[in-house]
Amino acid sequence: IRIGNILIRNRMVMPAMGTNHNYADGIVSDSSVAYYSARAEGGVGLIITEVCTPEPRGRCIPGQLELSGNKYVPGLARLVTAAHSGGARIALQLAHAGCFASESVTGMQPYSPSGIGTLILPDDKPREITIEEIHKLIEAYGLAAQRAILAGFDAVEVHGGHGYMPCQFLSGYTNRRTDEYGGSLENRARFPLDVIRSIKELAG
Numbered sequence: 001i002r003i004g005n006i007l008i009r010n011r012m013v014m015p016a017m018g019t020n021h022n023y024a025d026g027i028v029s030d031s032s033v034a035y036y037s038a039r040a041e042g043g044v045g046l047i048i049t050e051v052c053t054p055e056p057r058g059r060c061i062p063g064q065l066e067l068s069g070n071k072y073v074p075g076l077a078r079l080v081t082a083a084h085s086g087g088a089r090i091a092l093q094l095a096h097a098g099c100f101a102s103e104s105v106t107g108m109q110p111y112s113p114s115g116i117g118t119l120i121l122p123d124d125k126p127r128e129i130t131i132e133e134i135h136k137l138i139e140a141y142g143l144a145a146q147r148a149i150l151a152g153f154d155a156v157e158v159h160g161g162h163g164y165m166p167c168q169f170l171s172g173y174t175n176r177r178t179d180e181y182g183g184s185l186e187n188r189a190r191f192p193l194d195v196i197r198s199i200k201e202l203a204g
């Protein structure tokens with residue numbers, strides 16, 4: 001099957017699944033390479049990686065992949081080589097956890113569209129993300145996608161479900177802003193749409 005300009009050998013897609021195989025600093029480990037290599041050799045056509053945050057504050061699990069700088073590119077390139085060597089295509093999943101990014105994991109206070117947290121993490125108290133931080137985060141998505149190209153990935157996937165940051169902006173419950181990123185559906189959709197635009201602008 002062909003998706004855009006990518007030819008995939010079959011219709012089997014391995015969706016993103018967290019493994020906790022990677023190092024605490026977000027760099028790819030040997031066990032992670034072996035994991036993805038085995039899935040490619042098993043015959044799947046397209047692999048979508050586990051969550052990879054575009055900035056350190058977006059991490060939700062220990063050992064989560066990160067792509068906030070060029071130092072992460074060589075390790076992620078190993079995943080690409082492992083997938084391609086096994087005959088599979090591979091897409092990088094970009095995911096920012098927002099209020100699900102626990103301070104116990106990141107060492108930083110989480111932020112969300114309106115400072116609303118989650119019952120899953122009752123001890124974490126997110127703050128409201130500022131306009132400047134929103135613009136910086138949107139650019140971070142695009143720069144991460146740009147680095148994904150350097151690493152050799154065939155595509156990127158934006159994680160917009162499971163209550164993560166794009167979903168938090170879309171929801172009228174978690175987004176109670178009164179600026180251009182809140183209120184109407186058009187405004188609440190601005191963040192995820194701006195993320196897509198940033199990726200297209202910086203990564204093609």
